[in-house]
Amino acid sequence: MRSPAFVALATTVAGLLLAGTAAAGTGSPGGQTVGDPYYPTDGNTGYDVGHYDLRLQYQPASDxxxxxxxxxxxxxxxxxQFSFDFGLHTDSVLVNNFPATYTSTGSKLxxxxxxxxxxxxxITVVVRYDGIPSQVTINGEKDWLRTPDGAQAVQEPHIAAFWYPANDHPTDKATYDVSVAVPDGTQVVSNGVLVSSRSQLGQTRWNWRSTKPQATYLTFIAIGxxxxxxxxxPDGLPVTTAYGANLGANHDAAVASVERTPEVLAWESTVFGPYPFEAEGGVVPGVQFGFALENQTRPVYDPRFFRSGSDLSVIVHENAHQWFGDAVSVHRWSDIWLNEGFASYAEWLWSEKEGEGTAQQLFDYYYNSVPASDPQWQTLPGDPGADNQFSDFAVYTRGALTLHALRTTVGDDAFFAILKAWVAARKYSDGTIDQFIGIAEKVSGKPLHDLFQQWxxxxxxxxxxxxxAAARVAPSVPKSVAEIDRTNALLATSKH
Incomplete structure (x- = not known):
């Protein structure tokens, strides 16, 4: 309890502090872009987000x-002045508990x-908002997916602005509390750890928490x-997996794949370094959406990955992204090779471990499968352009070819030391291709500029x-080729 005199004094002091802040200078507006050439309207400057707390309600019947x-x-x-990327209707804004004025352009708040x-x-910003996300278009995109029993916010490189105000670029990571209330009988899955779920007045509120820095596009919800x-x-971390009610004939193969996530992560930890997050798992919704995505701690998979039986390649791929893409994110989207080339090469390493084809055999197969005259070689893995950012061959396959060329140049000991050093140096932040080359040269002690320039x-x-060339063997078709091709073909259909 405080006396009226104390409250009056505190109010006066607060008013003086606010007046002093205003008098200290007019300041300048933050920028409404971080300057990414691929997506020039993405992100904002003038501030750094530390945490998002999202307390939401969702009605599946009306979206x-x-x-x-x-x-x-x-x-x-x-x-x-500052801005967020956001497409829903804003009802009110408070900044440090004072009402703020605001305008909404449809893509910026x-x-x-x-x-x-x-x-x-x-800065504490409180934004109250509402809307129907499936009716929102941002820069020509409609990324929120309404489903027969709910919705899913799963997409790359954009999804955040369809369901919460965000500084929507991988260079501004934050921790998250995501709380969503839905009608009883409906589930909500998100990143990190399920802190609690409680039913009250016909609604169940699901509370998820992510305690490690997380990029906005890697933050998701799946409702249904x-x-x-x-x-x-086995590592003592909580494992959460979720399977949609309408998986049909794909159900058992999906379970047989996703339930092996801890096994896959245990192996990847020996290759890439300690697992960087507080939880693990995966989600297979009961709808087709065309790709898999490496949402932090909880990848989401299109059920068609499992239409021919279990698919460990996609489990390996998306969980390799927990290191390459999630723990270490791209500094600009032109650095996408640091995500997709590495996750694709992880599939080759798993094939090698499982005796289904060595990385060298896979290198020979893919290198020789595409003639030198094929225009696919014209797209640069190191800067593919926004239209080719998820190119199956140029970014995924040639990206993996590049890493194998590095491996054969520096030797296994240096190569795997480079992978671990990269994650250790840039974990919970972002990085560029030039920075990776610098670490590769430092660890290996070899000049590598020409190699990377060529590849x-x-x-x-x-x-x-x-x-x-010295490492090559006679071209053959490894057992894992069909599975890796199937996986990469679906992965590369991700819309942007």
């Missing part, structure tokens, strides 16, 4: 989403606080009728260098 986002950030300049926010100061399974993996930035089929 109505409403709720409150509380965003904790730090000003990186004297800030007179532009906020003007009551007073300038000094550089280095903490799910069989949710929870357990503990990543030359619009032609690379000529095999002496180490790669």
């Amino acid at each position: 109505q989403l409403s709720g409150t986002a509380t965003i904790l950030a730090t000003a990186t300049q004297d800030l007179s 532009v906020i003007t606080p009551a007073a300038t926010l000094p550089k280095g100061s903490p 009728k799910y069989d949710i399974r929870q357990g503990t993996g 990543l930035f030359t619009p032609a089929r690379p000529t095999l260098s002496a180490p790669v």
Whole structure:
């Protein structure tokens, strides 16, 4: 309890502090882009987000989403105005508990606080909002997927702005609390750990928490009728898997694949370094959506990956992204090889481990399968362009070819040391191809600029260098080729 005199004094002091802040300087507006050439309207500057707290309600029958986002950030300049990427209707905005004025353009929520926010100061932004996400179009995209029993927010490189206000670029990671209330009998799956679920007044509120820095596009929700399974993996981490109610004939193969996630992660930890997150698992919705996505701690898989039986290649691929793409994210989307080339090469390493074809056999097969005259060699893995960002051959396959060329050049010991050093150096942040090359040269002690120039930035089929040529064996078709091809073909259909 506080006396009336104390409350009056506190109110006066708060008013003086606010006035002092305003008088300290007018500041300047933050930018409404981070300057990514592939997506020039993405992201915002002037602040750094530390945490998103999303408390939402969703009605599957109408696709109505409403709720409150509380965003904790730090000003990186004297800030007179700032923005979020956001497409739903905004009802009100508070900044540090004071009402703020705002405008919405359909892709940006532009906020003007009551007073300038000094550089280095903490910011608490409360945005109340509502809307029908499936009716929202942002920069020509409609990325929210309404399903017969709910919805899923799963897409790359954009999804956040369809369901919460965000600084939507991988260079601004944050931790998350995601709380969604839905009608009883409906489930909600998201990232991290399920803290609680409780039914009250005909609704169940599902509370998920992610404690490690997470990129906005890797934050997801899947809403509908799910069989949710929870357990503990050999590493002691909580494992959450979820299977849609309408998987039909794909159900058992999906379970036979996704339930092996802890086994896959245990092996990948020996190759890439310690698993970087607090939970693990996977989700297979009961709808087809054309791809799999490496949502942090919980990849989501199209059920068609399992139409021919279990598919461990896609499990290996998406979970390799937990290191390459999630723990270490792209600095710009042109760096996508650092995500997809590495996850694709992980499939080759798994094939090698399982005795279904060595990485060298796979290298020979794919290198020789595409003639030098094929225009697919013209797309650069190191800068494929936004239209080819998810090119099956150029980014996924040639990306893996590049890593095998590196491996044969520096030797196994140095190669696997490079992979671990890259994650250790950039974990929970982002990185560029140039930074990776720098670490590869430092660890191996070899000049590698020419190798990467040829494999990543030359619009032609690379000529095999002496180490790669010496390692080659007679071309053959490894057992794993069909599975890897099937996996990569579906992975590469991801819309952007």
